[in-house]
Amino acid sequence: MKKLCMCLLLALALSVNALALEVPTDTVVQNLNGSQQLIKTYVLHPDADPQGLIEEPFEQEGYLYTFADIVKEENLLSDTLYRRETVTVETASNDLSKILEQLEPSVDYDDGTYKGTLTLDHTSIHTEASGYETRSSTVTATKTIGPVDRNDMSYVPATTVKNGVTLNLSGVDWQVTGTDLVGDALAPASYQAVATYSGKSYYKAVTGYVTTAGYAGEISRDGVESVTYRVMYLGTEGGTAEAAAKHIGNTLPGYVPYVIGGLGLALLAVLIVMLLRSRREVQEFRDEEPGEHEEESR
Template sequence: MKRMLSLCAAALCLTLTLTPTALAADFEPAVPNAKVCYPTAIVRGDDGTELKKIYDLSPEDDPAGIPRSDFRQDGFHYTLTDLLKQELPENESRQHTEHISVESAKKDMESVLALLPQEREFITDDGLMGTLTLRLDTVQVEPSGYGSSTKEITTKRSYPNLAEQDTQYLPKTITENGKTLTLTDIQWQTDNTANLDGYAVADRYTAVATYSGSATSSYVKGYTVTADYAGTVSRIALNRVRYVAIFEGTPIQPTEPAETPATASAFRWSYVLIPIGVVAAAGACVGGALLVKHRKENADEEDTE
C-alpha cells in the first residue's frame, strides 16, 4: 500500500514539474541574458532564398544579442548560415552630384548667376557632407509661368473736305497694328465758307474721328533656374562595427491543412488539459489507495471483535 501511494505521489510531482518547462520552451530566448540587437537594414533576395540582416553596433553592444533562431516569413523558412563581421572604414567618401532649382525674376545670365554661388555646402541623406562646385554647363533657365494684361488703345483719324456733317462718310471701324478699333467720337471742323445772300455759310467740313479698342498681351511671370553642383562628400565613422547575419530560405511546402482558429485554440489548450488529466489520474490513484486501506482496516477490526 505504501508503495502505491509513493508511486502516485511521484507521478503527481513529475507532472507538476515538467509541464511549466514544456510551456516555457516555446518562449526561450535564443541567447539568454543578452540584450537583443535590432537590425538597421534587411536585404531580401529577389527569389527569397537569401535574406541578410545588417546590424551596426557600437563597442558597448554585445553581438551575442543578435538573434540566430530560425524563422518564417513570406512563405519561406529561414536558417542562419553565416554571421559576418565588418569593420566600418574610418573615413568614407564618394563623388556626389546635387541638382538644385531656384526661382528668378529675370533670365539674363548676370541675374541668374547672382542666385547661384560658385560653391555650396551639402549634406547627403545618409550623413556625408562636403563642398560642391557649380557646373556652369548644366545651368538652364525656363519660364515658370505666364500672365496676361489688357490695355485700352485709342487713335484719331481726320477726314477733310466733307460736304456735310454726316457719319455716313466715316468708317465705323478701322484696323490699327492688327487690332480692330471702333468709332467712339467725332469732332467736326469747318474747312471753307461760302457767301450766300450776304451770310457766310460753311460748305466744307473735316471730321476728326476717335477710334477705341483693347489689346491683350501675355508676359512671363518668372523663370525657373536649374543647375548641378558636383564634388566629393565624406564622413568619419563613429566607431561602429557592422555584423551581417545571412539566412538561407527554403520554400515552405504545405503538408497539412491550414491551421484554423479553432484548431489553434485546441492546440494551445492541450498544454493545459494534458497536465490536468495527469493530475486527475494521480488523484484518483491516491483516492483508490486510501479507500482500499480504509476497507482493510475495517475488516481487521471486525475480525478482532
C-alpha cells in the same frame, strides 16, 4: 507535463545565448625572447566594451597564463560618392544676371553620414514662368477722312481695326479744307474729318519665374567601422592543482557550467512534478479500495 518541459528548455536556451562569450578571430601562441605569450584577437563594434574580453588566469598546455596587456586598433571606413542636388528659386525676372544673384556659387552638403561641397552647374540652369494673369492696355488710332463736301457724320466710320483690335470712335474734329465765294463772302466748300478711336487690348502677363539649378560634386564619409583588440597573456611554466582545476574549467566554453546547472534545475523540476503526480495517483487508489471490498463482501 510536455508544456512544462518545453518552457524549461526554452528558458535554458535563452540563458545559454545570454552568457555566450565573444569568440576570438585568431589565437597565437608564441615564445618571444624567452617570454611565453598567448595573444587572442577580437573584432568588435566601436561601442562594445573591451573589458569583457579579459579572462581570469587559465592554464593551457602546461603554462599558466595571466592577463598582461590589451592593444586597441581602429579599423577606419572611408569612401567617396558623386552627388547631385537640385535647388529651386523664385525670381521676378528671367534675366540670367538677376537669377545668378540669387544662386550661391556652392553649397555645403551634410546628410549626417556623408559631407562635401557641391558646385553650381551653370549648364543646368532652367527658368520658366511660374504663373500668369490677364492684363489690359489702351489702344488708340487717328484716322483722317476727306475731303468731303460737308461735315456729315455719315462719312465717319463708327469703328476701325488696329493690330487686330477693334476700336470704337471716341471723337471727330472737322476741318475746312476748301472755300468758295458766295456773294461777297467765302463759304466752306470742302471738309475733312480727323477721327480718333480707342479700345482695350487684353493679354496674358507673367507674374513671376521659377528657376531650377543643379549642384554637383564629391561627398565622402570617414569613421570607425570596427575595432580590433589584441589581448595578450603571459605564461609561466608548470601549474598547481588549483591551476589544473581552472584548466579543466577553461578548456570548456564559458557557458557550459551554466548549461549543466540549468539541466540540473530542469531535471529537479521534472522529478518534483513526477513525485507529486505519483502521490496523487496513490491517494486516488487508496480512496477506491473500500468500495471494492464492500462489493466483495456482499
